[in-house]
Every structure is written in structure tokens, then in C-alpha cells.
Amino acid sequence: MMTCGIIGLGLMGGSFALATKKYFKKILGVDHNPIHQKEALKLGLVDEIAELKDLEKVDVIIISIPIRGIISVLKGLSKLNLKKNVTIIDFGSTKESIVKNCPKNIRKNLVASHPMAGTEYSGPQAAIADLYENKVMVVCDIEDSGEVQKNTAIDIFRFLKMNIKFMKSSEHDRHAAFISHMPHIVSFSLANAVLNQEDREHIVTLAAGGFRDMSRLAKSNAKMWEDIFRENKKNLLDAIEAFKSELKIAKNLIENDKWDELKKWMKKGNELHKIM
Numbered sequence: 437m438m439t440c441g442i443i444g445l446g447l448m449g450g451s452f453a454l455a456t457k458k459y460f461k462k463i464l465g466v467d468h469n470p471i472h473q474k475e476a477l478k479l480g481l482v483d484e485i486a487e488l489k490d491l492e493k494v495d496v497i498i499i500s501i502p503i504r505g506i507i508s509v510l511k512g513l514s515k516l517n518l519k520k521n522v523t524i525i526d527f528g529s530t531k532e533s534i535v536k537n538c539p540k541n542i543r544k545n546l547v548a549s550h551p552m553a554g555t556e557y558s559g560p561q562a563a564i565a566d567l568y569e570n571k572v573m574v575v576c577d578i579e580d581s582g583e584v585q586k587n588t589a590i591d592i593f594r595f596l597k598m599n600i601k602f603m604k605s606s607e608h609d610r611h612a613a614f615i616s617h618m619p620h621i622v623s624f625s626l627a628n629a630v631l632n633q634e635d636r637e638h639i640v641t642l643a644a645g646g647f648r649d650m651s652r653l654a655k656s657n658a659k660m661w662e663d664i665f666r667e668n669k670k671n672l673l674d675a676i677e678a679f680k681s682e683l684k685i686a687k688n689l690i691e692n693d694k695w696d697e698l699k700k701w702m703k704k705g706n707e708l709h710k711i712m
């Protein structure tokens with residue numbers, strides 16, 4: 437049985453820990469927040485709290501912290517005396533800047549991965565044992581990972597009952613901008629628009645399922661999303677433009693009383709959930 441070190445004991449790292457207790461002999465946890473360290477121990481997510489240097493003795497390293505942190509931790513790891521065949525898996529929501537900035541001496545050790553699973557909550561208390569089950573794991577630029585590392589990562593993802601998909605990091609970032617990142621911008625925009633126009637009492641009275649669903653993502657962690665938006669800036673700006681042009685279409689149809697065309701436009705939108 438292998439040993440594991442998880443850097444970042446929040447939603448993603450904590451959930452991974454809960455789900456792999458039977459896979460690993462021992463799980464070490466690294467987190468720069470002392471409160472999260474204590475919570476992770478109390479919740480039984482990890483066996484021990486450790487320092488980065490302690491990861492020299494583990495077989496698998498999971499990096500589940502915001503993207504710019506991942507890039508700097510990879511630099512830190514590259515200077516350590518890690519096991520030669522260690523498998524490093526990062527869970528960053530964008531992939532291209534991570535693989536591009538990964539130090540050459542550990543590039544073969546890295547399996548750049550993005551679990552298409554999550555919630556709007558963060559920190560160790562948000563960890564859920566079955567978060568990864570039956571979800572997609574996108575693995576990027578796998579040809580740049582070593583054979584041992586590729587096989588180890590695949591074995592772990594299969595243990596988690598995940599559906600593995602391979603993609604180029606640049607393609608992943610483009611698709612993620614539209615399908616994951618832009619919806620978060622839209623939700624934050626919606627929340628701010630309503631907060632700017634409506635008072636607390638009316639929001640509480642009139643918020644039913646629709647508004648709650650649409651604004652759920654606006655609860656998400658700002659630090660994590662700052663990094664995602666920064667690292668996927670170009671694709672995200674294109675996605676925002678695409679969204680703006682749909683709003684413009686809707687506005688024009690409404691302004692000009694083109695109700696049949698508006699209905700057609702909505703019926704096209706109805707198609708989306710038939711494929712999901």
C-alpha cells in the first residue's frame with residue numbers, strides 16, 4: 437500500500453482524503469491555515485499534519501489549493517529530494533498555466549487533473565466522502581507524464597469510481613471557460629445586480645427556487661475564483677462576450693415585441709438539458 441500527502445485540506449483535498457482512506461496506508465496533510473490543520477485532524481481527514489519537506493517520503497502527492505499556489509508549491513517540491521517515482525496530482529480548475537510552469541525536473545511526476553465535481557463551499561468542513569464518485573476526471577497533456585505516474589493516477593481515479601477523460605490543457609481551459617467559469621461570473625453578476633436593486637426584505641420574501649438556483653454559485657470562495665479567472669483570462673473574456681451577445685439578443689427581441697422569435701430563442705435553450 438502506498439502513502440499519500442495532500443497539500444490543501446479544503447473541499448477537494450478533504451474529500452479526496454475521506455474517499456481514499458482504504459487506498460492509502462497513511463495520509464499526511466499540509467495546509468498553511470492552522471485552523472484548517474486542526475479541523476482536518478478533528479474530522480479525521482488525515483493521519484498527521486506535516487510540512488512540505490515531509491512529503492519526501494510519500495508515494496503520491498495531491499495538490500488541492502488555489503491555482504497560483506499550485507504553481508508555487510510545484511516550484512517548492514522541485515527543490516526537495518522527492519521519491520524518484522512519486523506521482524504528483526494537481527486538482528487546479530485551469531490547466532495550461534500549471535503544466536507550462538511546472539519545473540522540468542518534476543514534469544514527468546505530474547499528472548495534471550481536473551475533477552469535474554465540487555460545491556460552492558470550501559474548507560475542511562465542506563469535505564464530502566462521495567464527492568468524486570461517478571464524476572468526470574479530466575487528465576491533461578498525459579503524454580508529458582511518466583508511465584508509472586499515469587498508471588498510478590488512473591488506478592486512484594478508478595478507485596474513486598471516476599470517469600477519466602483525456603484532453604489537451606489548452607482545449608480544457610477553453611471548454612472550462614464556457615461550461616464552468618462563465619456560469620460563475622454570471623451568478624456573481626446576478627447576485628450583485630439584485631443586491632444593488634433590491635432591499636433585504638424583498639429579497640427574502642420573493643427568493644424562491646429559481647433565484648436560489650441561479651445565485652448558488654455566487655456563494656463560492658472569492659480567492660479560489662480570483663485565481664481561476666486570472667489564469668483563464670483570455671478564454672473567459674471570450675465567454676463573457678458570448679454571454680453578453682445572448683443577453684443583447686433577448687433584450688432586442690423584448691424591446692421590439694418579437695415574442696415568437698423570443699419563444700424560438702427560449703426553445704433552443706430548452707435543448708440543453710436534453711443532452712445532460
Ligand SMILES: NC(=O)c1ccc[n+]([C@@H]2O[C@H](COP(=O)([O-])OP(=O)(O)OC[C@H]3O[C@@H](n4cnc5c(N)ncnc54)[C@H](O)[C@@H]3O)[C@@H](O)[C@H]2O)c1
Nearest residue numbers: 444446447448467468469500501505528529554555558559
Ligand atoms: N471547489 C470546487 O468546486 C473545485 C472543483 C474542482 C477543482 N477545484 C480546484 O481545487 C483546488 C482547491 O479547491 P478547494 O475548493 O478545495 O478549496 P478550499 O478553499 O476548500 O481548500 C483549499 C485549502 O488549501 C489551503 N491552502 C491554500 N493555499 C495553500 C498553500 N499555498 N499551502 C498550503 N495550504 C494552502 C487552504 O487553507 C484550504 O484549507 C483549487 O485549485 C480549485 O480550483 C475546485
Ligand SMILES: O=C(O)C(=O)C[C@]1(C(=O)O)C=C[C@@H](O)C=C1
Nearest residue numbers: 529551552553554555556616617
Ligand atoms: O457545483 C459547484 O458548485 C461548482 O462550482 C463545481 C465546479 C463547476 O461545476 O463549475 C466548479 C469548479 C470546478 O473546477 C469544477 C466544478
